[in-house]
Amino acid sequence: MNVSTDAKFSKRTDKIKRSPIRELLKLITKPEIISFAGGIPDPTLFPAYLIEEATKSILRNEPEKVLQYGPTEGDLRLKSELVSRLAKKDNIKINEDEILILTASQQGLDLIGKILIDSGDTVIVGLPSYLGGLGAFSSYGANFIGIPLDDDGMRVDIIEEKLKKLKKEEIKRVKFIYVIPDFQNPAGVTLSLERRKKLVEIAEHYDILILEDTPYRELRYWKKSIPPIFTLAPRGRVMALFTFSKIFCPGMRLGYVIGSEPVIDRIVLVKQSTDLCTPPFTQGILREMLKGGALDEHVKKLVSVYRDKREFMLNVLNKYMLPLNLPDLKWTRPDGGLFLWMTLPLYMDAERMLPRALEKKIAYVKGCAFHYDNSGKNTIRLNFSYPTMDAIEEGIRRLSQVIAEEKRK
């Protein structure tokens, strides 16, 4: 008998879409392609030597610990380092039972989806929003309410409007608001302090949790930082996700989540059957990097390089895009992070345009991938951390040609 594999797959996975970013990244491994696609750190900046030293240190001093199974909650000494660092950097005051080490923050999105979402529950998300979040929540059967963004981030007033229209039973099924407050992925905009406060107010009023996902917070190039939503809300209202993919390296898959003890406890429960524990080996390396302050020094370097790249991309955008004379062509000016967000004239379609961009050996992510409802056809996400300055100039020049060819005569 033939294996009827297709008939056996779970219904939940029939709905999952392939990540267009990850599929695109496979296509663009050729070195001649200039990629604005991934949310990828500059590979020339990886602190390889420091990692070698840190690895040597843990392998010589504690091989029996870092090569063994570890607690699901994460390495206690690493958690303590992070607790102090959070207090110092952002005045976030938690204890070691309110933090859990993750196999990068994508795992946090998955596990939070798993502990909170029953099929048919609702999550409030940005339009656009990080597609890895949308994918993780979808895989547990989430429905979405989409909230547009402007230059000050998510339109919190629209969240309130939408909630007002829901019935009591429907509100009960709104499990959380997913927000990326700092230099949002993909839009690059930052949620203002006023809106952060208002968001907390709404979440309190309707008793809805907030998931604050902040992978880029330390990569700020302009203006003063705004307090995390976590610090503006009463205990237990906010779960916050952090990753080391952008400020250290993605190749170790390290991140963490902070939240109330019941939430952390429930995540521990599901993490046990998901991967038992985040690798103690890589946790040990990270702990070494944090201990001596080496990671903080490294972040300073990243900020300085990425600040220049951002500035440079904004300059070449002016240089090549303004002559196109398209008044509806706009882009954001992010205060930090890795991306800026381009809006094309409404009649253009970034998905249809992509094959021609790839022909010209440039890549971007179509903006509709970040919209759960597949809207945003005329938007594009552009990454500036990965390409070199030369590649940024040449890539934007080519992109301007691609857009010029789309222009209505």
Next chain:
Amino acid sequence: MNVSTDAKFSKRTDKIKRSPIRELLKLITKPEIISFAGGIPDPTLFPAYLIEEATKSILRNEPEKVLQYGPTEGDLRLKSELVSRLAKKDNIKINEDEILILTASQQGLDLIGKILIDSGDTVIVGLPSYLGGLGAFSSYGANFIGIPLDDDGMRVDIIEEKLKKLKKEEIKRVKFIYVIPDFQNPAGVTLSLERRKKLVEIAEHYDILILEDTPYRELRYWKKSIPPIFTLAPRGRVMALFTFSKIFCPGMRLGYVIGSEPVIDRIVLVKQSTDLCTPPFTQGILREMLKGGALDEHVKKLVSVYRDKREFMLNVLNKYMLPLNLPDLKWTRPDGGLFLWMTLPLYMDAERMLPRALEKKIAYVKGCAFHYDNSGKNTIRLNFSYPTMDAIEEGIRRLSQVIAEEKRK
């Protein structure tokens, strides 16, 4: 308003039980406790120096690759190494699209559960069976059909009996048979060749998938190895899970799954939203360890040490348990792996006995934890890879005292 966290948790996670092993491992970190509890490698054997060399090599030669994001499917060169190794070791013939690198095999149990199990579907499992598998499948709402084991492994004849009694619609919902054929965890028994063939026949007849989980296959101390079920079945019938936790180290969380392209493809889809990819950094280290044959040498060493420990534990069991004069007290004589399985007289309860064992500073896992229906109250899993020879003797001596105190006068 207070946060009503408990009311928000998903129904699926209300059913999940905490892993009694992981909870126990937290209790027994004190060095004076002799632990037979974990499935834990001997930490004195970790190849720390080889890992240091491998790490140095990848960090110097390819930092921009191993510290960056990688493909969800896993590092292609590592996959090629594994494909050759499988062909050489076990005559398993697959191509690189039929293998996916995992954040250890626990992730495989989780992801296979996720792609196959809709709430209310059935999985056929051993009584007893690895509790991490039971936990992962439960978290997606699986029901279980339990099959007892004897010295030749799962009672395949009983699988057939049970399936015969099901209606056609019920059989459709039996998604797979979960089997640990080599030195089963926890029972230590090995599925005979005859039964492997019969199992494939049944799976073919009823069109049910087989999940072959074989973490200990390379740790064989006696007799000749038996072909993997994967090689005895037509293409697509079997998914097989492998881990490097026992033959390399658990602290890097590395494993892989092999199966038909549609299955691997669906796992890729869910892995994207689970953790994007297994750390390219640790995958690179493993690749280095495999390339030069260093890992194979290491496995030889493990086999030699664990063979002695197994033999020694069997000897001290005879020495301390036979004088108790309990004809119903039995234990298995595994041909490999990390565990042996003890059956106490029916009137004894290993769970009730555990606090007294802990008082005497020894730990084991109560057997009922490996039974989805909480049966097996009079059983115990004993690990022999972790403790030293001295600890094995002293620990078994103390265990014999604990059992003696339970003896009915």
